[in-house]
Amino acid sequence: MGIDSTGAERAVDLLSEGFRGARVLIVGGAGGIGVEVAEQLRALGARVVSASRRGPEPDVVQAPREDGDLVAVGVDLTRPATILALAAWVEREFGGLDILVNTAGMTRSVPLRAIEQLDDDTIDEVVTSNASGVLRIIRDLTPALRRGHAPCVVNVSSVAARTGVGSNVAYVGAKAAMDAMTIALAKALAPEIRFVNVAPSALDTDFAKGRGPEFIARTIAATPLGRLATPREVANAVLAGARLLIMTTGSTIYVDGGRHL
DSSP: OOOOHHHHHHHHHHHHHHHTTOEEEEETTTSHHHHHHHHHHHHTTOEEEEEETTSOOGGGOOOOOSTTOEEEEEOOTTOHHHHHHHHHHHHHHTSSOSEEEEOOOOOOOOOTTOGGGOOHHHHHHHHIIIIIHHHHHHHHHHHHHHTSSSOEEEEEOOTHHHHSOSSOHHHHHHHHHHHHHHHHHHHHTTTTOEEEEEEEOSBSSHHHHHTOHHHHHHHHHTOTTOSOBOHHHHHHHHHIIIIIOTTOOSEEEEESTTTTO
16 A cells, blocks of 8 residues: 555645744753754744753843744753743743743763662752753743643653663653653643653664663664664654644653664
8 A cells, every 4th residue: 555645745734834933942952852853843944942051041042033043042950040031031032832842851871780879969960950850841831832822842751761771760760750740741731732752762872872882782682673763763753743743642752663662
């Protein structure tokens, strides 16, 4: 049976219609996934704000005015005051928010069995940047999302939340918390706001390569499709969750080559 070209064309139309002029905030926009999401959104005509620790203070930034524009702004999920400042900036500059993508987070490689090597600072930073900081930014941006057009929050989690195997125990727990929050928020804020989780496995990036060839070999061996995912494939899922899968909320899209099976 061949592919229904009419259906495929309609999917492209939905993406074009859904993102043209859309007000999008990508938290973690300076990372590999965030950069790829931003590039695809700009090509589809979205007005994109990339928030990261590297960005300038919100007070000196103006929102993107034209379709396809991109601006950078600063936020640090471990510092609640910067989250409040970003939320105030979104209110002032945009008045509402259509799509929020949470792809920020940090981790460090600490063997799961070597839990005694997991120091307090690492636990606090990993949990805050991957879970509690994400909850704060969703909370503070909910008023803007409620005024958005077909608002959707896409959280980038990890297959580690399902498998229990990740860069360290704190990271596994933080991503599991994100998964649970996505379900809870999907129920609590329906039908006004949709929530979608995207859960990749290890990606073909410098971080994975930095963990050594043995790690990559083990990961590929445990992946039915036999390779690492790419940031582009994760970005594809983010876009689909935000504007194609309009009857989906509280669900997780795995971009892991079957690693979670």
